[in-house]
Amino acid sequence: MADESLQKRIAALEERVSRLESGPDVPRNEVFWALEGLRRRLTGNGQVLFTGAVDLPTGEHYEWQQGASTEGLLEADWSEHSAPYAALGHPVRLTLLHAVLRGTRSAAELQEAAALNTTGQLYHHLKQLTAAGWLQAEGRGHYRVPAGRVVPLLVLLSAVVPTGKPTERTTGE
Secondary structure (H helix, E strand, O other): OOOHEEEEEEEEHHHHHHHHOOOOOOOHHOOOHHHHHHHOOOOOOOOOEEEEEEOOOOOEEEEEEEEEEEHHHHHHHHHHHHHHHHHHHOHHHHHHHHHHHHHOHHHHHHHHHHHOHHHHHHHHHHHHHHOOOOOOOOOOEEEOOOOOHHHHHHHHHHEEEEOOOOOOOOOOO
């Protein structure tokens, strides 16, 4: 009898440990709360939505969202939109954007932050980012990320910078 009681207690403890290790029992609609909200508004063959509420170290606050239909995205000519991605394809330009979002705004400070030897190098990269819409000149030698680009930039980075585990579900494979 004592062995049976001990086995039941061990089984109950193993179950509790298993639940703790797998995380809290969260209903599907709470795990995928954004997805469930999108699903209620869906039309057609689906939609992609990205959104964010951002407080930067500079004190600036941004709230932003954008959605696109799956059909529209799949029918678009993606090659026509390569310039903004190409502008992000250089480590110095990513360093500059990172510095600007964290509050470094003047050209002199940006040159130092990116460890560039000449102002020519700095302005080459600033020109690429400005032409692609990732930066905007404001005043004399100062730059900022336009409000409409803050969340999209962070969304793109969140797709490749490992800061957390994505919540995902696949079907139809």
